[in-house]
Amino acid sequence: MTYAVAFRLESGLVFAADTRTNAGVDNIAQYKKLQLWRRPGDRVLVLLAAGNLAVTQAVVSLLNEHLAEEEAGEDAATLYTAPNMYRAARVVGDAIREARRIDGAALEASKLGFNTNFIFGGQIKGERPRLFQIYPEGNFIEATDDTPFFQIGEHKYGKPILDRVARSDMRLGEAAKLMLLSFDSTLRSNLSVGMPIDLVIYERDSFDVTREKRISADDEYFRQLSSSWSDALRQAFSKIEEFDV
């Protein structure tokens, strides 16, 4: 399983994904599930993936293959030729459909199915930053101010804190803190999500990524966050009146 979450804020975008993959509990591995494409001054694009690793890697390989073809002069819509984020999201959707044409039938014939979800966001010159959740069918929805975040994978444990605190006018560092708390809850309750966490903060109109970090289990900030949060929750709990029928 995977846990990945992204925010679309007035001041930019924040992305985070864990790195654990597993095929049964005795076969776990570490893979990067956050992909980053950038052309400084023009666009920054980030893709988070949850689901069958073979499928998500196929999608990324297809996207990169099309970029290479473009460089070789072939004429196709790619992540670098898309004129806006809506078109770029369609490029990702097309890659998912292409991956399904290749592997879908074999997967559907097994009990695995073709079941992969993506979060895709970024900024292309001329637009504000935009964020999408792309379904296994290749279609997608876009985040708005009403619901400024998307989650994929093992999303339930970490959702209550987001539902309570998330707002689209948060600062980037504040949103990153919130996402890490959401990860902390998930990591404690579900073994299939594991450290390190890949985190990317994109500042609006920067058209480059300068704030990017892989947060490992011994990261000082994360440990501090996790223990402060536990203490704060226990303290808050003890202050509330007991139930008395």
Add this chain to the structure above:
Amino acid sequence: MTYAVAFRLESGLVFAADTRTNAGVDNIAQYKKLQLWRRPGDRVLVLLAAGNLAVTQAVVSLLNEHLAEEEAGEDAATLYTAPNMYRAARVVGDAIREARRIDGAALEASKLGFNTNFIFGGQIKGERPRLFQIYPEGNFIEATDDTPFFQIGEHKYGKPILDRVARSDMRLGEAAKLMLLSFDSTLRSNLSVGMPIDLVIYERDSFDVTREKRISADDEYFRQLSSSWSDALRQAFSKIEEFDV
């Protein structure tokens, strides 16, 4: 869907279940998912159910039918003749297997499947209070001090707070408070779980239930709890240092 949770504490047992059932989002109804059997001075038994309502009602009907047969003088193991909680849990397990013999094939032939989980707990004279989670197969596990609670149904949203705070030496009212917080998180994040909540507190060695309440959406304690908890979480959140790469 359903959310139900129960605690096994040194001082007794606490049970809670929501009351919403749904067959699609446009067909919701209210049903009690908490069943209580008591013979004051001898035993108190509580059953919480999650899953297909037809199956859970069939199980309860079978259990009650066997009790009626017993009164009519027939010789069968029932909830009232079981000499201890282990045997009582087996009585429930047998009723689940009986329900499966009746309806299982038809359900498995559809996409529904036979998929119902139970929490069963109580105290029978001569033993301490005990708590079990009973699977659709009719077998079961028992709660211990290491993990003093069981959850069934839509359990993920409300698990992080339990994982952080639950201890088997909590007071009964403290555990009830914790369970209601866990419900609050679940209710906010998932539409298929709905008020009112049925709550039963069983005091060890009382062999009767005097603390029992149906908590509705306008319950003053619950509203207070919910808003205090939101405030406390936001406050705790704001106190933690922001992330700064």
